[in-house]
Amino acid sequence: MTKHLIEYAQASAPVRVVYDDIMHTRQVDQVNNFWKCLAAHPSTLERTWQSLKQIMGPGALDPLTKELIYVAVSVTNNCSYCIASHIAAARRAGMTDEMFGELQAVIGMANETNRLAVGYRVPLDDGFRD
Template identity: 65%
Template structure:
């Protein structure tokens, strides 16, 4: 696992009013009594903290995709980008939303396959088939 954070964690007790307001919204939205370390490092820049929280809250809210599907996508992107923290965080989130071990392994299999075939296609540069292109 990763080592020590590059900046100190801003705990609730040390936070200013602007940061506490975001922390309170995080806990209320997530129905939790704690704020995870990602938000605590972002809190060094209250504007960045608020902007990032507002965006993730909007993107991860119920919509055309169900919450578990959104978490599975987040796992896939996080694994591909090599973000250990995000992979752990969103795997926990997906499990809380009902993800099974079979779903987890399958999504990682798809991620691995997509990365392999993407790299092959990028290296070999086949022209995009006309059948795949949008038609008016």
């Protein structure tokens, strides 16, 4: 599908509006390949960008925490593109090598214990119920 990357010069006006917003919001001079690929379907590009901008923008969680969560989910889902993209973003937000190592340990442990709990069909403790 990489043949479907839509560069700015070839983008339609609605796609350029989204590209411009991405570049302005992220303070970069070009959009990355994820967005260029989605641009083949402008409504998907617009919807995904608006959702991501809202969710990853200011909120109760700080930017680094959001990026660490994104890395953890991306590792678990085996999305190499998202892993690379969000590790870079996490580093820009302050993630250190030590934090990265600890994050990987937590991801591995969570995946292991999740599989054990599912495999053993561990019943929920009364104290954990709402």
